[in-house]
Amino acid sequence: MSTANYGDMIEVTAPADFHVHLRDGELSKLVTPHVHKGGFYLAYVMPNLVPPITTTEMAVEYKKRLKDYSGSSKVEFLMTLYLSDALHPSDVKNWKAAGIVGVKSYPRGVTTNSDEGIESYDKYDELFKAMEVHGIVLNLHGEIPSDHSKNICVLNAEERFLPILSNLANKYPKLRIVLEHATTAAAVNAVKACGDNVACTITAHHLALTVDDWAGQSFHFCKPVAKFPDDRRALQEAIKSGNKKFFLGSDSAPHPSLSKSTATATSGCAAGVYTSPILLPLVAHLLDSFGAIDRLADFTSNFGRGFYQIPANSDAPKVSVEKVQGVSVQAEYSSEGKTVVPFWANRQIEWQIVNVKE
Numbered sequence: 437m438s439t440a441n442y443g444d445m446i447e448v449t450a451p452a453d454f455h456v457h458l459r460d461g462e463l464s465k466l467v468t469p470h471v472h473k474g475g476f477y478l479a480y481v482m483p484n485l486v487p488p489i490t491t492t493e494m495a496v497e498y499k500k501r502l503k504d505y506s507g508s509s510k511v512e513f514l515m516t517l518y519l520s521d522a523l524h525p526s527d528v529k530n531w532k533a534a535g536i537v538g539v540k541s542y543p544r545g546v547t548t549n550s551d552e553g554i555e556s557y558d559k560y561d562e563l564f565k566a567m568e569v570h571g572i573v574l575n576l577h578g579e580i581p582s583d584h585s586k587n588i589c590v591l592n593a594e595e596r597f598l599p600i601l602s603n604l605a606n607k608y609p610k611l612r613i614v615l616e617h618a619t620t621a622a623a624v625n626a627v628k629a630c631g632d633n634v635a636c637t638i639t640a641h642h643l644a645l646t647v648d649d650w651a652g653q654s655f656h657f658c659k660p661v662a663k664f665p666d667d668r669r670a671l672q673e674a675i676k677s678g679n680k681k682f683f684l685g686s687d688s689a690p691h692p693s694l695s696k697s698t699a700t701a702t703s704g705c706a707a708g709v710y711t712s713p714i715l716l717p718l719v720a721h722l723l724d725s726f727g728a729i730d731r732l733a734d735f736t737s738n739f740g741r742g743f744y745q746i747p748a749n750s751d752a753p754k755v756s757v758e759k760v761q762g763v764s765v766q767a768e769y770s771s772e773g774k775t776v777v778p779f780w781a782n783r784q785i786e787w788q789i790v791n792v793k794e
């Protein structure tokens with residue numbers, strides 16, 4: 437089956453989102469239950485809070501809060517630390533036992549809460565070597581900061597980053613590295629050219645959007661920005677081909693709706709597209725639209741779990757989605773004075789969750 441018919445059903449075992457922003461405080465209370473609502477049982481949680489998550493204690497406390505807010509005891513939260521000078525090679529050995537699976541690198545200034553981000557990878561040599569030894573994954577936000585003197589801007593920032601990816605992959609062959617939220621054909625090719633220690637997440641929204649969709653539409657603005665139609669095609673083809681290096685990391689990134697819709701002359705709107713509450717139906721809809729619906733379980737569960745070496749248990753939850761005539765995406769979600777607007781608000785999706793076995 438490459439394109440589905442109405443009434444077709446697909447079951448996915450323990451869908452896993454390998455890149456999600458769950459925030460803190462009231463916003464976190466609103467959005468954390470949406471992981472389960474969107475059909476997912478594993479959330480790989482980004483550390484770019486204010487202040488960023490940089491210690492084992494902070495990650496453990498954050499995980500406790502997320503479990504409290506989740507609304508489902510079945511959702512597993514995997515924690516990450518924010519790459520910075522606060523991380524010490526001698527601590528790495530303790531991370532796995534504390535539920536910390538990866539370290540996320542943000543180049544300074546490229547996206548939301550990256551002010552504390554890094555300016556050089558070389559200074560983390562000892563840390564990366566310790567991560568290799570202890571099986572901790574390195575997650576890369578793959579952009580370099582804009583620099584107009586070198587003709588670097590949001591449209592080529594990812595492509596210009598790719599030599600850094602190749603260097604890291606060669607220098608640390610046992611370090612598992614994920615290029616996060618790839619947006620270009622160049623990134624797909626670079627990931628394919630690296631060894632098996634390198635994988636790549638793809639978001640749902642980058643399978644749908646191009647430059648035309650975010651230029652003038654702030655709710656579609658995210659980092660990295662969506663690129664050209666042939667880049668989008670390359671992401672789709674990577675999934676369609678069934679290459680296990682490419683799997684879902686939604687980069688679902690909620691912001692209060694005012695921060696998305698209001699920009700001033702000095703500060704633009706917040707970067708981020710919010711997909712958590714509709715994620716599994718949305719991914720099914722998109723894969724179906726480009727003839728890859730038969731890859732749904734691999735893309736949303738098997739391949740990511742394989743790379744992270746976190747297989748689903750035999751009694752893991754199973755979620756079925758069905759192709760239907762069309763279901764409207766809710767306009768917004770609100771609680772305690774916070775409002776977030778999901779991707780494709782008020783638009784129709786042709787897939788819905790119809791059965792959950794927990």
Ligand SMILES: O=C1C[C@@H](C(=O)O)NC(=O)N1
Nearest residue numbers: 547548658659689707708
């Ligand atoms: O890398 C990121 C960060 C995220 C956020 O809002 O935290 N939003 C994005 O669009 N990209």
